[in-house]
Amino acid sequence: MGCTVLFFGATADATEKRQIDLDLEAGSTVGQVLENVRHSHSGLNEHKLLVALNEEYVSLDTPVQNGDTLAVFTAVSGG
Amino acid sequence: MGCTVLFFGATADATEKRQIDLDLEAGSTVGQVLENVRHSHSGLNEHKLLVALNEEYVSLDTPVQNGDTLAVFTAVSGG
Amino acid sequence: MDFYELSTEVIDFASVSRRFVPAVCGATVTLDGYARKFTKEKDGTVRETEYLVYEAYEPMALKEMAKLIERAKTEFEISAVGIIHRLGRLEIGESSVIISVAAPHRKAAFAACEWLITELKRTVPIWKKEIYAGGESWVEGEAPARPNSLPE
Amino acid sequence: MDFYELSTEVIDFASVSRRFVPAVCGATVTLDGYARKFTKEKDGTVRETEYLVYEAYEPMALKEMAKLIERAKTEFEISAVGIIHRLGRLEIGESSVIISVAAPHRKAAFAACEWLITELKRTVPIWKKEIYAGGESWVEGEAPARPNSLPE
Numbered sequence: 001m002g003c004t005v006l007f008f009g010a011t012a013d014a015t016e017k018r019q020i021d022l023d024l025e026a027g028s029t030v031g032q033v034l035e036n037v038r039h040s041h042s043g044l045n046e047h048k049l050l051v052a053l054n055e056e057y058v059s060l061d062t063p064v065q066n067g068d069t070l071a072v073f074t075a076v077s078g079g
Numbered sequence: 080m081g082c083t084v085l086f087f088g089a090t091a092d093a094t095e096k097r098q099i100d101l102d103l104e105a106g107s108t109v110g111q112v113l114e115n116v117r118h119s120h121s122g123l124n125e126h127k128l129l130v131a132l133n134e135e136y137v138s139l140d141t142p143v144q145n146g147d148t149l150a151v152f153t154a155v156s157g158g
Numbered sequence: 159m160d161f162y163e164l165s166t167e168v169i170d171f172a173s174v175s176r177r178f179v180p181a182v183c184g185a186t187v188t189l190d191g192y193a194r195k196f197t198k199e200k201d202g203t204v205r206e207t208e209y210l211v212y213e214a215y216e217p218m219a220l221k222e223m224a225k226l227i228e229r230a231k232t233e234f235e236i237s238a239v240g241i242i243h244r245l246g247r248l249e250i251g252e253s254s255v256i257i258s259v260a261a262p263h264r265k266a267a268f269a270a271c272e273w274l275i276t277e278l279k280r281t282v283p284i285w286k287k288e289i290y291a292g293g294e295s296w297v298e299g300e301a302p303a304r305p306n307s308l309p310e
Numbered sequence: 311m312d313f314y315e316l317s318t319e320v321i322d323f324a325s326v327s328r329r330f331v332p333a334v335c336g337a338t339v340t341l342d343g344y345a346r347k348f349t350k351e352k353d354g355t356v357r358e359t360e361y362l363v364y365e366a367y368e369p370m371a372l373k374e375m376a377k378l379i380e381r382a383k384t385e386f387e388i389s390a391v392g393i394i395h396r397l398g399r400l401e402i403g404e405s406s407v408i409i410s411v412a413a414p415h416r417k418a419a420f421a422a423c424e425w426l427i428t429e430l431k432r433t434v435p436i437w438k439k440e441i442y443a444g445g446e447s448w449v450e451g452e453a454p455a456r457p458n459s460l461p462e
Contacts, residue, residue, distance in 0.1 A: 009365050009437030010448035048450070052435065055370035071367050071435070075451030078364065078371075078395060078436025079343055079407050079427055088213050088285030089296035126298070131283065134218035150215050150283070154299030157212065157219075157243060157284025158191055158255050158275055172324040175342060179403045184346035187339065187423075189416060190327060194336035198414065251331045262350065264341060268424045271339075275416060 001026055001066035005037055010074045014043035024064060031060030033070055047074050080105055080145035084116055089153045093122035103143060110139030112149055126153050159238040160231075162223035164214055166246040168253075175258040180237045185264035187271040191255045193248045208289045210248045215283040219243070222282045226274055234270035236261040241274070243284060254286070311390040311412075312383075314375035316366055318398040320405075327410040332389045337416035339423040343407045345400045360441045362400045367435040371395070374434040378426055386422035388413040393426070395436060406438070 005020050012018050022036065034051055038044050052071040053062055064070070084099050091097050103112065113130055117123050131150040132141055143149070159178040175188040197205045227239045238260040248254055257274050261267035279299065286297045311330040327340040349357045379391045390412040400406055409426050413419035431451065438449045 006367065008367050008435070009439065010450065013448065052367070052370055055367075055373055057433075071370065073367065073435060074437065074448065076431070076433065076435050077438045077449040077451045078366070078434050079431035085215065087215050087283065088287065089298065092296065131215070131218055134215075134221055136281075150218065152215065152283060153285065153296065155279070155281065155283050156286045156297040156299045157214070157282050158279035170324075171328055172322075175327075175340065176323055179344060181347035181402065182350075184343060184349075186342040186344070188327065188342065189420075190338040190340065191336060191416065192331060192338070194414065195333035197336075198334075250333065262346065264343065264424075264427060268341075268420060272416075272420045 003033065003064050003066070003068045003070055005033070006069060006071040008071065008073045010047055011044060011049070011072050014047065015041040016043075017041075024066075028064050029060065030058055030062045030064060030070065033064055034060070034072065037072055044072070049073070050075060082112065082143050082145070082147045082149055084112070085148060085150040087150065087152045089126055090123060090128070090151050093126065094120040095122075096120075107143050108139060109137055109141045109143060109149065112143055113139070113151065116151055123151070128152070129154060160227050160240065162220060162227060162239075162241040164216055164219060164243055164245050166244070169242050169244055169256055171253065171256060174240050174242055174256040177240055177258075178238045178260060180260055182262055183237050183260040184262060185267045186258055186260040187264065187267040188256060188258040189271050189275050190253050191275070192253045193250050195250045206291060207250065208291065209250065210254065211287040211289065212243070212245045212248065212254060213285050213287070214243070214245055216245075218283050223278070226277050226281070229277075230259070230270045230274055234259075234261070234273070235263070235266040236270045239270070239274065241278070243278075243282070245284075312379050312392065314372060314379060314391075314393040316368055316371060316395055316397050318396070321394050321396055321408055323405065323408060326392050326394055326408040329392055329410075330390045330412060332412055334414050335389050335412040336414060337419045338410055338412040339416065339419040340408060340410040341423050341427050342405050343427070344405045345402050347402045358443060359402065360443065361402065362406065363439040363441065364395070364397045364400065364406060365437050365439070366395070366397055368397075370435050375430070378429050378433070381429075382411070382422045382426055386411075386413070386425070387415070387418040388422045391422070391426065393430070395430075395434070397436075 193210045240258045259267045259271040345362045392410045411419045411423040
């Protein structure tokens, strides 16, 4: 199974990517995907990160389904 | 000596006047002028009245000078 | 950059709130008060207003508006205040008063704008007449304008 | 009558605050947040901003704005909310966000408008990059978006 991970603002700059596609083991959680992304993109480690799953804030133990979209970003600063 | 008294809104309706000129005894206070005006315009008695002297809120014991302008009106309701 | 005006013309909203955008500011809070058609009474019934008429003791109203702005700028961390109050006949939906406050940060702008409208309704000599189906009446405010002014 | 939008064009202020004037309302409170040129730092120095860039996770930002409006209408006695957030490059003085709240009475409009901007800054996925003399940086918010969302 696989999922898409999106980056914005500081996380897009740190990874030099807007989007990556990941292969996952079945039963992976949002937290596991986040750790996975951190390991492959060390520039993220200087940031406090938030994650959304399919455009919703979720807890880290939420399971990821095949085809899901995660977004990894820093604390928001709109307004 | 004399002063001018202005009316607005409800006090203009109650007196059917926008302005009157009064002769005063020397040493009259704002409170005395107000009583004077109330006696000659009984329509004012159903209203709670405020008074300004020369475009400023003042206390009732403020003396009135020759040529002063008083304004007699109900509690304001702008906004 | 402050301004305070009385106007018998329909007020151009953006001309108040965007008249000044100081370089040290990041937020402007604007209160737009306007003629409400339907007012819910405490007993649950609804009063329907046809139009409003505002009258002012104009020179004193301008002086009191100036004082309010001066006090607001002392008490809050704000940079510019604009107030326009409408006079004469207002149709439903037309603005009776617009108060804009520009500040470096939004919190002070919110606080000052709310303080200004509350004080304006208490101290600035302007009166509202409400015309509804079957009658009309001058609205009388609830509080004396000042502790030392002259409730009878 | 609510609306929420993201825009890459300069926002027309009055088109937000005066888009809806409900017949049961008497007050609209509008927050206009814009790009500040000079910012006083805590150490007393002044930072000069050249321009700003805003980026959003657009579909999620719109969903979060819709949720905020829904919650505001449950928690406050208000009738209509409009929110427009700017994206892309903003020159100094241009509005980044405009939030308007129309209510029967002003008190609820003030409270809801201030609540909405506070929550928007906490939860809506939009990021600001500040470009100043000699550098640029993405601003990171202070709080996690939700207690159960995912600070590392």
